[in-house]
Amino acid sequence: MYFQTLTQMKKMLLQLDKWLEAGAAHAHSKSFDQNLFLGFRLAPDQFAFLKQVQVACDTAKLMASRLTGKEAPKNADDEQSLEALRARVHSTVAYLETFSAHDFDAAATRVISQPRWEGKTMTGADFFLEHAVPNFFFHITHIYAILRHNGVAIGKRDYLGALTMKAP
Amino acid sequence: MYFQTLTQMKKMLLQLDKWLEAGAAHAHSKSFDQNLFLGFRLAPDQFAFLKQVQVACDTAKLMASRLTGKEAPKNADDEQSLEALRARVHSTVAYLETFSAHDFDAAATRVISQPRWEGKTMTGADFFLEHAVPNFFFHITHIYAILRHNGVAIGKRDYLGALTMKAP
Helix, strand or coil, rough: CHHHHHHHHHHHHHHHHHHHHHHHHHHCCCCCCHHHHHHCCCCCCCCCCHHHHHHHHHHHHHHHHHCCCHHHHHCCCCCCCCHHHHHHHHHHHHHHHCCCCCHHHCHHCCCCCCCHHCCCCCEHHHHHHHHHHHHHHHHHHHHHHHHHHHHCCHHHHHHHCCCCEEEC | CCCHHHHHHHHHHHHHHHHHHHHHHHHHHHHCHHHHHHHHHHCCCCHHHHHHHHHHHHHHHHHHHHHHCCCCCCCCCCCCHHHHHHHHHHHHHHHHCCCCCCHCCCHHHCCCCHHCCCCCCEHHHHHHHHHHHHHHHHHHHHHHHHHCCCCCCCCCCHHHHHHHHCCC
16 A cells, blocks of 8 residues: 555646646736745745645655655755746656555564654554655645635646546 | 554544634634634635535545445534534544444455446545545645634644654
8 A cells, every 4th residue: 555655646746746837827827926836825834835845745755765765865945936846846756656566565564763753763554644644645735725725727636636437 | 554544534533623623712712703614715616614624524434435335324514613513523433433444355346436427436446545535635634724824723733643653
């Protein structure tokens, strides 16, 4: 399930790329600077749009890295435009594509920690379910919500992307 | 993973209950009617708060029901207060508690459909990954975001709830 979930995250990051494209088109049609989106936020003490995109990307990247024990590429977090954020999304997707199902064979029992946890640890299974997945969807949904709140014409189908359906 | 994810959804619905409680406390401290929250939304063509809560509950309920082949209780969707929404959350959690891991043994290969899909179907595995999980987090994050946007003092820890951590 770890690898399948990573595949779903990759799919949603590619949807996110389309939302960013729709944001740029909306800015163009309303004659405002598309990079204004980077500073938008839903509450003064929430992350702005820029950071929401960076953290959504990093949540997927670090989930893959931590559950497999592979080193993750570092990001400078120096994006200053919607175009640069789209490049960040693409580079994250390219990183996720380097993994195979086999890489996650020992994921459930890995010992996961982060500097801010001050030595505390989670098992890979708990980290995945309680931390990585809820956080990924938290940030990606905030990105979507900030765009919708500012008039960008995206909808639930753009959120979910194409579904694997069988015709009757 | 189906049952563990359902357990995580149950945990997040119990967190949602705390957000609703915080919303009521915020309304009280600012002297406005707490039921005003039910009509709040982030964009005019998005679901209002009331419907976001109903759909979040139903997404968890129907995921459990469809992946196990068990009949789900029907809800009248007639909530008109924050208190009634909290009762809806509690009844959903009570329903989710009737399931065990064994109920999901055949989940991956079940054939899932909905009236609006016009005869098309998904496998249980695809429905879970591509539809149920992304939708659940979509709605629960919108609920959180609407509360934050309106000044309710909740944060990321209230979103995630307690994490299963081991001391160093």
